[in-house]
Amino acid sequence: MKEIATFMVNEKHYELAIEPHMLLVEVLRDELGLTGTKHSCGIGSCGACTVLIDGRPVLSCLTLALTVRGKDITTIEGLAQGTTLHPIQKAFVEHGAIQCGYCTPGMILSAKALLDKNLNPTDKEVKHALSGNLCRCTGYVKIIDAVLAAAEAMSKEAHP
Amino acid sequence: MSQKLSVVGKRIIQPDAAAKATGNAIYVSDITIPGMLIGKVLRSPYPHARIKRIDKSKAENLSGVEAIITPEDTAQWQKFDRGLKDLPMIAGGYTVPADEGVLNERARHFGDAIAALAAINEHIAEEALELIEVEYEELPFAIDPEEAMKPGAPQISDFAGRNIGKHMPYAFPEGDADKALGGADCVVEGTFTTTKQEHCTAETAAAVARIDISGRLIVWSQCQLPHLARREIAHIFNMPVHKVKMITPFIGGSFGQRGSLCAEPICIALALKTGKPVKLVYSREENFIALESRTGFKCNLKIGFNKDGTLTAIQVYMLGRLGGYMGCGPMASAIGMIFGLGHYRCPNRAGEADMVMTNTPVSGAFRGFGNPAIMWGIEQLVDEAAERLNIDPLTIRLKNIKRAGETANMGLRLESTYLEECIKQGAEAIGWREKWGKKKEGAIRRGVGLATMTHCSGAAPLYLDHSNAFIKLNEDGTADLVVHPAPVGQHIWGALSQIAAEELGIHAGDINIVTGDTDVTLFEYGSDASRSTYVIGNATLMAARNAKEQILARAAEMLDISPEELKISDRKISSRVDPKKSISVAEVCYDAIYNFKGECLNISGKCSWESKWNSPPTGAFFAEVEVNTETGKVTVRRLVTAMDCGKAINPMAVEGQLEGGMQQGIGYGLTEDYVINKDTGVVETDNYDSYKMPGILDMPETKVIIIDEPDPKGPFGAKGVGEPGMVGVAPAIANAIYDAIGVRIRDLPITPEKVLDALGSG
Numbered sequence: 001m002k003e004i005a006t007f008m009v010n011e012k013h014y015e016l017a018i019e020p021h022m023l024l025v026e027v028l029r030d031e032l033g034l035t036g037t038k039h040s041c042g043i044g045s046c047g048a049c050t051v052l053i054d055g056r057p058v059l060s061c062l063t064l065a066l067t068v069r070g071k072d073i074t075t076i077e078g079l080a081q082g083t084t085l086h087p088i089q090k091a092f093v094e095h096g097a098i099q100c101g102y103c104t105p106g107m108i109l110s111a112k113a114l115l116d117k118n119l120n121p122t123d124k125e126v127k128h129a130l131s132g133n134l135c136r137c138t139g140y141v142k143i144i145d146a147v148l149a150a151a152e153a154m155s156k157e158a159h160p
Numbered sequence: 161m162s163q164k165l166s167v168v169g170k171r172i173i174q175p176d177a178a179a180k181a182t183g184n185a186i187y188v189s190d191i192t193i194p195g196m197l198i199g200k201v202l203r204s205p206y207p208h209a210r211i212k213r214i215d216k217s218k219a220e221n222l223s224g225v226e227a228i229i230t231p232e233d234t235a236q237w238q239k240f241d242r243g244l245k246d247l248p249m250i251a252g253g254y255t256v257p258a259d260e261g262v263l264n265e266r267a268r269h270f271g272d273a274i275a276a277l278a279a280i281n282e283h284i285a286e287e288a289l290e291l292i293e294v295e296y297e298e299l300p301f302a303i304d305p306e307e308a309m310k311p312g313a314p315q316i317s318d319f320a321g322r323n324i325g326k327h328m329p330y331a332f333p334e335g336d337a338d339k340a341l342g343g344a345d346c347v348v349e350g351t352f353t354t355t356k357q358e359h360c361t362a363e364t365a366a367a368v369a370r371i372d373i374s375g376r377l378i379v380w381s382q383c384q385l386p387h388l389a390r391r392e393i394a395h396i397f398n399m400p401v402h403k404v405k406m407i408t409p410f411i412g413g414s415f416g417q418r419g420s421l422c423a424e425p426i427c428i429a430l431a432l433k434t435g436k437p438v439k440l441v442y443s444r445e446e447n448f449i450a451l452e453s454r455t456g457f458k459c460n461l462k463i464g465f466n467k468d469g470t471l472t473a474i475q476v477y478m479l480g481r482l483g484g485y486m487g488c489g490p491m492a493s494a495i496g497m498i499f500g501l502g503h504y505r506c507p508n509r510a511g512e513a514d515m516v517m518t519n520t521p522v523s524g525a526f527r528g529f530g531n532p533a534i535m536w537g538i539e540q541l542v543d544e545a546a547e548r549l550n551i552d553p554l555t556i557r558l559k560n561i562k563r564a565g566e567t568a569n570m571g572l573r574l575e576s577t578y579l580e581e582c583i584k585q586g587a588e589a590i591g592w593r594e595k596w597g598k599k600k601e602g603a604i605r606r607g608v609g610l611a612t613m614t615h616c617s618g619a620a621p622l623y624l625d626h627s628n629a630f631i632k633l634n635e636d637g638t639a640d641l642v643v644h645p646a647p648v649g650q651h652i653w654g655a656l657s658q659i660a661a662e663e664l665g666i667h668a669g670d671i672n673i674v675t676g677d678t679d680v681t682l683f684e685y686g687s688d689a690s691r692s693t694y695v696i697g698n699a700t701l702m703a704a705r706n707a708k709e710q711i712l713a714r715a716a717e718m719l720d721i722s723p724e725e726l727k728i729s730d731r732k733i734s735s736r737v738d739p740k741k742s743i744s745v746a747e748v749c750y751d752a753i754y755n756f757k758g759e760c761l762n763i764s765g766k767c768s769w770e771s772k773w774n775s776p777p778t779g780a781f782f783a784e785v786e787v788n789t790e791t792g793k794v795t796v797r798r799l800v801t802a803m804d805c806g807k808a809i810n811p812m813a814v815e816g817q818l819e820g821g822m823q824q825g826i827g828y829g830l831t832e833d834y835v836i837n838k839d840t841g842v843v844e845t846d847n848y849d850s851y852k853m854p855g856i857l858d859m860p861e862t863k864v865i866i867i868d869e870p871d872p873k874g875p876f877g878a879k880g881v882g883e884p885g886m887v888g889v890a891p892a893i894a895n896a897i898y899d900a901i902g903v904r905i906r907d908l909p910i911t912p913e914k915v916l917d918a919l920g921s922g
């Protein structure tokens with residue numbers, strides 16, 4: 001039996017009829033067409049499906065959609081302002097941290113959750129924050145570079 | 161060859177990066193088409209079984225199910241080889257038998273496709289799958305190649321006597337290895353085994369297929385070889401080639417796995433059966449069991465040396481496990497032998513391989529192909545010989561590596577090699593002199609090790625190395641470049657833009673890549689064999705040169721001077737003699753298109769390029785490890801890769817390839833083990849909870865050194881660099897472990913148990 005629920009995704013409200021068993025990743029991708037959230041392992045082991053809920057990284061492949069109704073959901077589509085990239089996105093682009101790009105949305109959102117709390121992370125803190133996100137292409141090297149560069153850019157923005 | 165370059169060599173930003181960073185990039189898995197159905201596949205729970213009966217009635221009655229297909233339905237279509245090698249592409253007419261149907265009435269491995277269905281959504285499709293009833297007759301099975309070759313073993317394919325799918329001789333033998341080994345001062349030998357590594361592409365296999373009203377088949381495919389896939393698909397489904405259109409969206413990783421047909425055949429069959437668009441996305445578990453993964457080998461190696469450390473003979477026998485279908489696996493041994501036996505200067509070389517069919521998931525191409533498997537042994541044995549001869553590992557390699565002008569691994573002249581620089585600079589970076597060969601004490605011991613390797617830039621002369629490029633100049637001096645590499649994440653669009661822009665004297669951002677549609681692109685072998693930058697790059701360079709000649713000719717006329725006098729750079733054409741005489745590329749292109757003097761021309765260049773050359777990249781890998789002698793745990797502390805890949809078109813992209821190779825190499829070396837239960841044939845590692853690919857915390861400190869010296873044959877001196885990055889990692893780690901604790905691990909992956917075992921018996 002479908003249930004009507006309101007979701008707040010990227011600061012917009014959506015009223016949707018949802019089966020109780022539907023996962024957040026399905027609602028985002030199939031119902032809302034927000035295919036930037038990726039599905040890769042389906043068991044919570046890779047982080048490709050990461051979204052932010054009230055600012056915290058959550059695996060949308062393990063989350064029943066109805067449990068997050070009314071909460072503040074951020075997907076990768078919610079970061080850029082028009083064609084102006086978020087500083088983390090910009091850093092990923094500029095540092096060559098994106099190869100196939102399939103892990104990228106999850107990586108960027110995990111990084112955002114970190115940098116929103118800590119604009120001056122150590123190498124170790126970055127690694128720890130991204131430890132649930134698997135990447136098969138990059139060896140993670142440029143991803144770490146990008147997150148550190150984004151932290152620097154964002155802290156300059158915050159304290160000019 | 162020194163050339164002033166203004167675009168090539170720059171760390172440009174990739175044209176597709178912003179799309180990927182914002183969720184704007186469309187992958188096959190993201191595609192939705194009106195009326196689209198969702199496909200699902202029913203897979204065998206047994207490694208070998210005859211399908212006695214399939215009852216689909218219950219599933220068919222479920223509302224929302226549109227079609228169910230079984231082997232009976234797919235028998236109308238041609239059998240094929242998923243590795244695309246049943247139709248000739250390889251020099252000498254090498255083919256493998258077409259041994260696979262879209263669905264098969266006999267399951268030959270755990271996970272083999274038995275039936276498939278299409279339904280209006282995912283949940284109904286899943287529910288319906290459970291309602292299909294299959295009666296299996298379980299058959300005896302063989303998991304291990306050695307068992308499969310024994311008399312009385314179950315026969316997997318009619319054509320494969322003793323289940324040997326292919327016997328592969330080494331393609332470039334020389335001298336008399338037996339005799340030379342007999343006379344060698346020092347012979348080192350051993351058996352080295354390697355595992356079936358899974359690609360773990362971030363995007364699982366996916367396809368979308370649609371038949372339009374005119375009977376044209378449109379396939380959104382992740383295949384690395386779209387034009388070869390089109391030909392194979394046309395052949396399977398009895399269609400002329402022009403009725404098939406392959407679209408290549410972004411691909412979420414491949415590393416060789418998408419060099420074969422993956423989800424396409426079943427997806428297309430469902431679209432043909434329903435007349436509706438169908439999307440088929442494999443689960444992670446299906447990605448593990450239904451697709452090709454790295455070929456596992458057992459290599460018996462023997463290498464002979466003179467007292468002074470000169471390598472005199474090398475001999476190998478490789479036993480490879482193919483799985484239930486032939487696929488790309490057989491060539492893994494051929495390629496492994498070419499790179500392994502041809503790496504060092506050696507007058508006596510012999511090798512052969514048996515590639516054996518087994519009731520296991522299929523084997524195929526994975527970054528490096530058979531090269532990592534053979535180098536796993538060779539580089540350990542070279543260290544062993546060095547120790548016996550009392551020569552250090554650097555010196556023995558410097559003594560035996562090939563120099564420019566010698567014969568390279570495929571019988572062609574070695575035009576350039578900077579392996580010596582790789583070894584020296586890598587050794588410096590890891591601190592070899594201070595660290596290697598020192599006495600170790602305590603429970604936790606450190607060691608350093610090295611391994612070297614060579615690989616290829618393209619597939620010539622083994623395969624027909626044919627690429628095409630077409631470039632057209634727009635009226636504002638920008639250009640559209642029509643090419644069809646597979647965008648698997650290797651930054652190829654950027655590299656080709658740089659090559660074209662450099663030649664045309666414009667900016668990389670002035671190039672628009674037109675790609676991904678076989679209706680538009682000219683024939684392209686595809687992205688395979690580290691060939692995109694080298695071969696498609698050369699095609700692009702020649703097409704751009706062709707267009708440039710036209711630009712210069714028209715500019716010369718407009719400026720009233722001879723074309724020889726002109727140079728082109730920074731979007732401007734000017735006289736070398738009198739720089740005041742100049743005109744912009746845009747003005748020339750505009751004048752050509754909007755020409756009221758009766759001389760209209762859309763300036764465009766084309767090149768059909770058949771690569772006759774193959775410049776081997778060479779590299780040295782250095783590892784520093786820490787071994788806990790109480791737990792057996794090996795931790796890689798530092799990895800250095802020093803690579804001679806010719807001129808780096810974009811050093812940032814090259815670093816990315818090599819850094820990614822390190823992750824895959826560490827996984828291959830230490831943690832990635834594809835486990836098949838010997839008693840049941842079931843794959844026990846089918847997702848990331850059981851199959852451990854390295855995460856960010858598993859990565860050591862890394863360093864990439866690019867030698868950056870141009871090769872005479874590559875576009876602006878580039879060589880291929882897609883595959884080399886993982887080849888030497890595992891043997892470098894093994895050699896470092898030996899330096900730390902004095903024992904050798906010859907069986908991949910290097911688990912703590914194996915280390916403890918070796919310590920116990922050592």
Ligand code: FES
Pocket residue numbers: 038039040041042043044045046047048049050059060061062
């Ligand atoms: S898809 Fe959710 S963690 Fe992998």
Ligand code: FES
Pocket residue numbers: 097098099100101102103104134135136137138362412413649
């Ligand atoms: S960029 Fe491909 S998985 Fe990370």
